[in-house]
Amino acid sequence: MKILFTVSECVPFIKSGGLADVAGALPKELKKLGIDVRVILPKFQLIPDEYKKQMKKIAEFIVPVGWRQQYCGIEELELDGVVYYFVDNEYYFKRSQMYGDFDEGEKFSYFNLAVLDSIKQIGFYPDIIHCHDWHTGMIPFLLKEKYRDHNGYEKIRTVFTIHNLQFQGVFSKEILGDFFGLEDRYFNVEQLEFNGNVSFMKAALISADKITTVSPTYMEEIQTAYFGEKLDGVLRSRGTDLVGILNGIDHILYDPKTDPALTAQFGPKDHEARLLNKLSIQRQFGLQQDIEIPLIGMVTRLTNQKGLELVREVFDEIMATGAQFIVLGTGDREFEYFFNQMSTKYHEQCRVYIGFDEELAHRIYAGADLFLMPSKFEPCGLSQIIALRYGAIPIVRETGGLNDTVKSYSGKIGEGNGFTFTNFNAHDMLFTIERALSYFHNKQEWNSLVESVLQMDFSWTRSAHIYHLLYKDLVSRSDRNVHECTGV
Structure with a gap:
């Protein structure tokens, strides 16, 4: 099974919050289950030089962002058995901060398009693209509407994980045509329209094959008006495809028995x-x-x-x-x-x-x-x-x-x-x-x-097995659908 994680930040390369911890730890645990899981993220300027020096360029191509013809380089690095791809474009990513730029909508529109275009360039056709938070929210939608007929993309399925529903990637409706070349017919309440704008988060919620949240309680909460950030109706409509899977932590990175940052290492009885x-x-x-x-x-x-x-x-x-x-x-x-x-x-x-x-x-x-x-x-x-x-x-x-x-x-x-x-x-x-x-x-x-x-287990082991089952179900469902369509 082949899985492509797409995410805006990932430990140990770059981090602003818990999203990076998940992206850094879960793929390593899935790798132990025999899954070929790889991660793709932006090559932000803030990534330490020690990692940049290890990257090897494996592809160069042009990404059309509306009328713009933007360069894209894909650089590869393998760490702890996991292959990481970095999307290189200095215009968008050579900046002093990860988030909060004036052109946030354009920057992450480019990233979403670059991820999808990179698949054929690097020759890694995943069974599933696992997208994380709004920064990757247009990928499931674009895959269905613009890339499904591309050779090798037909059977790719998507999982979208909500790490925080409060941050939704909301931009003006003009981005549809200006960045993605999409017609106005997609701008309606059943699809991408969200309070007069376009929401990357909503795009993922209406188009991903499965939606996960980072805890079971949060899954229940966001289907209510109080926690739903005006998307609770959409989430309730996808209730059968919504799964709450509790995050874990990296028990090697966070281990008081070996942590070099501590004055004294210790175990449960120390x-x-x-x-x-x-x-x-x-x-x-x-x-x-x-x-x-x-x-x-x-x-x-x-x-x-x-x-x-x-x-x-x-x-x-x-x-x-x-x-x-x-x-x-x-x-x-x-x-x-x-x-x-x-x-x-x-x-x-x-x-x-x-x-x-x-x-x-x-x-x-x-x-x-x-x-x-x-x-x-x-x-x-x-x-x-x-x-x-x-x-x-x-x-x-x-x-x-x-x-x-x-x-x-x-x-x-x-x-x-x-x-x-x-x-x-x-x-x-x-x-x-x-x-x-x-x-x-x-x-x-x-x-x-x-x-x-100190003896409790909050590692990724159990949750990784749940994700594995989720992936297997999607892949087998994809195979069944292909067989039904072809008569095989």
Whole structure:
């Protein structure tokens, strides 16, 4: 079976969020199942030179973007048994940022077209193109409407994964003709029209053969008006083709037993070694070094989605518990400003790092006692899973993938792996933090909880098998359809 992943970012080459982690980890797990899975992504300028030097050009051709004749080079690199293709075009990708350019619609229109044109150029005809998020959303639609009759494309099927429905790739209707050469007849509510514009996300939802989300709860949520971002009707209409598959994490990349970023590596029973990481992160941030003081960590994008308005509303009360608080992240200026203010106001308890540092994030996961993630919505969330992997007990709101991965701890029966609250309410969150802190001060019970979460398995193994079954079903269905049409 041959699968082509198409994605805008991928670990270890380039990353802005969890999408890159998935694109980096899942193909390696699928490879173990005997699948020939390859990945194609833009050759962004921000990719480190150490990887660019390993790339080998294997194809050059022209991609028509409407009336524009744009160069495309395909460069290849093999890493950990997976073949990666990089779409090279300096006009679109030699920039100081990945996203947010003035010509975002044109840039990713080019990428979608380049992916489809590259198939015949490199001679890799996949059984399935697995597309990820809006940046690749036009591929399933174009495959059906413009490429289906091309030699070798007839049997290709598509899977589209929604990583975050909030970001949809919405642009003016003019892109249909100007970039894709599509007639106005496609601009209607049953096809590409979305509130007077064109949505890449909607294009994928109406045309992909299968649609997956990154957690079972999120799959249910996005079919409601509250979470559906005005696409809930489309998603309900595709309900039989919609599957929720929980993301995993790379257990090799995130392994406290071998992680070089840590002060001391540790396993489930190495309580003292883990505490060395706590003392180290307290020292690094200039906090009092004391294992008896509870340490709450956050590694997050500083946006409303992450529930930071709740944190802001009751931050004084959180500080009144005596806990220490460390934040690592970047995002909206209002939240960057707020946490900087709190770091000044509560200098003995609160510290903030505005920006992102991967190694520092690992050290926070390994050193924090509690990990706070009170998201307004969360398609899957990887931070709470990584926190569990490193023994930081999560405090989360019961939404999306948080609901699927964190179960409320009950001291009476010893079940659960974290602390949860249901309503998007600051005082509900505060009560849950206080409840978690009450357990923290019972060292025997707390150590038992930490030991149990350090033994949990959140690798990609199970989810990769589910994807494998999904792919097999699509391929066998494709073969049946061909046989029916040809009379074979």
